[in-house]
Amino acid sequence: MTDTAPLARAFDIQAGACAAFGSPFSGALLAFAARDIEAGGVMAPVLAPWAGVSTRTLMEEAVPIRWLGAVHDLVLSGAAPDLAAAWPAPGRAVDADAAWRAARGAMISSPAPFAAFMSHEPQTNEVRRSACLLPGFLTVSAGTGLPLRLFEIGASAGLNQLWDRYHYDYGGAGTWGDAASPVRLEAAWTGVPPPLAGTVSVLSRAACDRKPVDLADPASRRRLKAYVWADQFDRLARLDAAIALGLAARTRPDAADAVTWTARCADPRRGAVTVLFHSVFWQYLPTDSQTALRQVIDDLGERAGPEAPFAWLRMEPMPRNLATVELRLTLWPGGEDRLLAHVHPHGASVDWDPPSAAA
Ligand SMILES: C[S@@+](CC[C@H](N)C(=O)[O-])C[C@H]1O[C@@H](n2cnc3c(N)ncnc32)[C@H](O)[C@@H]1O
16 A cells, blocks of 8 residues: 555645745645545545655655646636635635535546646746846846846746836835836835836847747646636736736747757847846756856856846745745856845845845
8 A cells, every 4th residue: 555644744745835925725725635645535546646756756846736736727727617616716705625625526526637737847937026036137237237138047938028017016115117017016125225226228038948838828828827826816916917918028938948048049249238037947957957057157257248248147046945035146247246135935025135145
């Protein structure tokens, strides 16, 4: 008999993480699933591909997130009205118990959509991360006085490429951007006031992803939405608005590996600052790709000059502490590396110029 403890543990760990990151509904649903796994219930066939796998591997492969996404996707498909009736909706009291019972019924009556959805690795595109990247772009613009050539790697659907078309509100710390933008990003700000003054000019933008999400494909759009936690209505609304903007802008990252694409495309050019940026991407690279990409970036930095600077802006969890997310900027010529901020993983807050930045 297979030991179900690693699976139940993975679902419980994810339940705690969801609750801690503002989705009590997802936390409760995952906890119901964990108890079902322990009891050898309806989750067993859906999780059959991962039977006997360690908790660590289950978390690395984001199996609980895949399952949550599969349930949400079924709701979004319109094929499960009972589940949809029990699902969180604005103005309706959240009832995780009713949602679990409906999800359980759906897994019994039609397990195939769950298995199909869960065979993919999760892919998200978190628009509010632009609220963390923006002060970085403004720092580059102010520091160089040049227009920006943008290159994003690990861009998913490419929604954060459109950062200069969004409106930002940092509470009492200030606002930035097009006041009429349909994409409105709010983030808490602590630390010294943000560098929101001045204008920024974007000369060009390009992006790549190993598996870009095609916004023009309705199934891909639905999948992107399914990974957003169901009781986070503001995130869902932001994603909808950004998808509409992305569709209108025909945003479509190149399908390419970041290492070769960066080496091929992101050479510094005179008259502009070339900005290579990424968010929550580095950890998905194998170690040898990280080393190769770092070498490519250093080579591009070496080719930079005062009239053709090169900037590397990234919002990434610290390698040995994934819970702490840093916004860092390295600027060539010179290659000065600065910790600009500590930020929330989904972009809800920015702590600008944290104490260690002075070191
Ligand atoms: C967690 S998502 C983050 C997406 C986006 N940057 C954001 O912040 O919303 C990580 C992305 O990195 C992409 N990725 C992973 N390895 C890659 C590689 N070697 N080259 C290009 N993209 C890669 C994945 O396909 C995925 O879209």
